[in-house]
Amino acid sequence: MTDFRGKTAVVTGGAGGIGQALGRCFGRAGMNVVLADVLAEPLQEAVRTLADEGIEATGVVTDVTDWASVEALANAALDRFGAVHVVCNNAGTGAVSEGYLWEHDLADWRWGIDVNVLGVVHGIKAFVPILLEQGEGHVVNTCSGNGGFAPIARGAMGGPATAVYPMTKAAVLCLTESLYTHLQMTGTGVRAHVLFPGGFLNTGIWESWRHRPDRYAATQQRRTPETTLAGVVDRFEAAGAHVEFTSLDTVAELVIDGIAADRFWMMGPPTPADQVVSAKAASILGRGEPNYLVDVLGQHAKNASEEGGTP
Known part of the structure; x- marks a missing residue:
């Protein structure tokens, strides 16, 4: 896809952060935009922001953990725009666990x-x-x-990093690789891509606990x-690792460019973090x-902006 005009994009986790940036980038490219999020008021504000730019956008309150809710999102997108051309499965929750892996609250695992x-x-x-x-x-x-490269061993606050978040992101990579293969086997023109945002991102995922649903309430003190x-940020700075945030618009542009180039790996230029893969x-x-x-915060503190970019 090189001509985005008149096409339709659906973005989950669209009320803020990467999701809202994706919606804005798609809209500026001439696409219709469907933003989905579980947070109703921020979602409405995100849609208004896009509409103020002249972007054709709508919001659908969606809980991605609920199949019926995601199915309703797909139907709503078709009802509004008649087709869907890009789907960004972007909704995510960050780390809320503490302690060692065997100490993590089971509710944290279920939520993640x-x-x-x-x-x-x-x-x-x-x-x-569709x-x-x-x-x-x-x-x-x-x-x-x-997770997609390797789990961070020691977290940003000094203790062992949560195992929940990287485990889920490793699963996302495997899912996307499998989806790519399965689509290839059908001979379709539908394509699968995996986005690695990279860098240190100023998004709400760091504070996911603020919007934790009651059904996933913690069971441990x-x-x-x-x-x-x-x-x-304070801890990174105290360790001598200056934090520079990656522009969310830059992340969104990785996706637009990746779609146009039919690029499976949607990633920025090489960074020291790539050495982990090698x-x-x-x-x-x-x-x-x-x-x-x-x-x-130890061996790689000088590269904190590349390697500590997600919780």
Whole structure:
């Protein structure tokens, strides 16, 4: 797809962050935009912001953990615009767990898996048949180097990093690779892509706990305060790692350019974080220890902006 004018894009997690930036980028390229999010008021504001730019946009309150809700999103997009050409499975929740993996609250696991993994599965199941019937379209799944490359070992606040988030993002990469293969086998023009935003992002995912649904309420008493973006930045700065945020518009442009170039790996230019991939491959091929695991405030503190970009 090189001509985006008049086409339609659906973006989950569209009320803010990467999702809203994607909607804006698609709209400026001439597309109709359907933003989906579980947060009704921020979603309405995001749609108004796009409309003020003259972008044809609508918002659909959607809970990606609920199959019926995602199915309704697909129907709403078709009812409004008659077709869907780009689907961005972008909705995600960040780290809320504390302590070691075996200490993580089971409710944290369920929430992370339901949003970050089943949310993508639901998006694929609801929209890919539509794209296949059209014979064209693109599915873009948002991943992360934290999991997609390798799990971060020590977290931004100094203790062991949560295992929930990187596990779900590793699953997203595997899902997208499988989707790519399955689509290729059908001979369709529908394409699959994986987005690695990269960098340090100023988004609400750092503070996902503020919007935690009651059905995923924690069952364990926290021992430490909830993570805040300001707290994470302060800790990086105290460790001598200056934080520079990656522009969300730059991330969105990776997607537009990646679709136009039919690029599976939607990533920015090489960074020191890419060395993790090489080190991991060497460890596997050499049957060695996983010495590629990243300590964002230790060995790799100088590269914090590249390697600590997601919770």
